[in-house]
Amino acid sequence: MASIGKILRRSFLIGSTAIVGGVAFGAWYVSRPAANPLRPGAGEAALNPFVFIDAQGVTLIAPRAEMGQGVHTTWAALIAEELDVDLADVRVIHGPPAQAYYNSAMIADALPNKGYDISDFQHGIGEMLGVLGKVVGLQVTGGSTSMKDGFVRMREAGAVARETLKQAAADRLGLARGDLRTQSGKVIAPDGTELSYAALAEAAAAIDPVDAPLRDAREWRLLGKPQPRVDMTAKVTGTATFGVDVRLPGMKFAALRINPRLGGAMSGYDDSAARAMPGVERIVDLGDGVAVIGRNTWLAQQAADAIDITWEKAPYPPETEAIFERIAAALDDAPNSALRDDGDVTSPPAGATRITAEYRAPYLAHATMEPMNATARYTGDALEVWCGNQGPTFQQARCADIAGLPKEAVTVHTTLMGGGFGRRLELDYASHATRVAMAMPGVPVQLTWSREEDMRHDFYRPGAMARFSGAIVDGKAVMLDARIAAQSAVFQAMDRVAGLPPAGPDKVLVEGAFNQPYAIPNYRVRGHVCDLKIPVGFWRSVGNSFNGFFHETFMDEMAVAAGADPLAFRLDLMRGEHAPSAGCLKAVAEMSGWTGKTPEGVGRGVALTYSFGTPVAQVIEVADEGGVIRIRRAWIACDMGIALDPAIIEAQMTGGMIYGLSAACFGEITFADGAVEQGNFPDYDALRMHSAPETEVRILQTNAHMGGAGEPGTPPSMPALGNALFDLTGQRARSMPFARQFNLLV
């Protein structure tokens, strides 16, 4: 095996010169080099697949999808930092599906280590394995990986582009490259002669790319400081194009109804009433449902609603309680994993205080503001698809399969997303749009889900249950043993998206529980897979979204049993185990003025979850206001190492917390007669302007390895709120949503 240093250098090279020259990446690990997916026209020169320079200026091809997390802005800043262009002058567009846009960080995160305690060597192994992402074409936005993935590759792209442009200028002016400097999209000679990048682009494409070292963080102009988002003007003027805003000449609009008993068949339908309705152009049998193509979305939906459809049964227990009986039974089955098994949890010391608790978390919908939709045009030998999505290579492959076309005949245009949260990793909306468009060859058709159809055909956050037991001696936790059962979102998605069989321990099912930074000597976490056919998927923070609640509620229960302050109790166990996590706890203690005491009518709770490489601590304060409980204030501290854009991180932390609090208060998907009972926001509400807390965020930068920002704010919010409710009322919140147990402000 090559030395780790050599591998690291190579994996960095892959991100820059390999793609520029189209050789180095393939030469090292993958036998076939990645094709440059951007076929530049006359007058344009593609310096590499991430930067595009032409007469219009500099365009960043962002192969990560923008769903609100700010990835376009920070990826643009990474390039602009090295390329010496002003951020306002960089145009950002989504990249097409291509293997060159693999996500190098995601596979590293799938390694079965805890994350917070990895050595530099293990970190390097993760970097190396990242290139496997290219082999399987893993162009995915998810797992809070975008900054880890882009941090080096995008700056490398910018640096190589800059030096190559300088070389082109040097050749033209008859000067040495080292005599030139760059600023605001121009190469500047010692005598003041200026050559714009646009004017040098074609010449630069004809010379070998020039490598350059990355600048030191102390020289950064843009990174580490809040930047104005590149998508802001469009989003405040109604001019941003989301999937649902795609408009094409001659376009038709469609609506659909799929069996509400998820995965169940359709045995027949009567569309005679629908056919006679205004604006109806075509009714399409989708196999497990029906679509109506019409003049506009509303007329199509009215007609779809008028179709009398006979649905078959669901392939899972039809009622919520029967589903949870199956999950509870899985707790007693053989475990799928024991990713933490320290010491001996079977014989706690004599005289120890023992506690046990059982927890439950419901199924949840993503409920993105923009309902699922996609637009497709099928012409017999080609297919074009427009949609917001988190994985264009997978969309392309699936749509090609449905249309019976080679992948190369399918073009996927990725638009902005009105929320993703993991929902737009799935392939159903583009697949259905393809089927619908095939019924009207040559005509572009936009298929939009009604809110009800969206909520009732999600890939849900799996319902989960857990049994925890613990032991305390002299006010300290000496043992924690946890069993967690849920459907495996990973196993199901591997089968659904990639056709791969389930294999090995499912790390995601226990993440947020097995990998928490507490020095408890006897510590075991086992995962149990419940095999049910309810569609489940990736909901912001995935397994952490229930395990954070289970683990941090139990830590609170342990603290109470120990007679200790819950913040000090945690800090005591964390201090020697993971300093960045301890730092976050200390920060929220200071920010909130934590004393462990609250006045009558006020409750405070604390929680910390380490997820996606980032520890996040939160203190939530609730108040009893005339019998109604309001979430009044929140304090958040996070540490993802280098904070590339503090304003975007602050927004992600606040938003991630509000997403979690919304679920903790009100979120619940239940089943009756095999169908999801909730259909729209009145049954599946979220925090709103009047019920969201005043929030303060502090960003620490001590973490040795870069962590994510989009998801880690979500997991600790739920236990922090539950612990605050306990502090206020003395009642322990062991099951979500809390509105079932407490009179929360609606």
Place this chain on the structure above:
Amino acid sequence: MTTTLTINGTDHAVDLPQEVPLLWVLRDEIGLTGTKFGCGVAACGACTVHIDGTAVRACQVALGDVWGPVTTIEGLGTPQAMNAVQRAWAAEQVAQCGYCQSGQIMQAAALLAENPDPDDSDIDDAMQGNLCRCGTYPRIRAAIKSAARMMKEA
């Protein structure tokens, strides 16, 4: 039947059944896609527009019931000439995914037209019908206050 609507100062003739909601006339017939579809039941506010200056949910107003001139987000201001509320939204960097923000801005513009100096409780009352799944509420609140200041100084 042909109906003529005045939208952002321009007349549009549409030939559609009278019960089609204004939202879909704007989006699918006229091509003004800044107004968003979120729920169809007036529970999220994404489709908020002004009719005769009043903020309404366009998903609940039938074409035949439109009683006055309509203003959408595109009519409030443009990227080259933003309205004060839009400028405040940009200054506070409110939007994440951005999908609900047209509706939030139209709701806030109506609030500020009626109450140039809203306090927190006025903001809570006016804005609680507008859902944001990204959780941008703290910055929306800040942007409304900053727009109020801008409008006062103007």
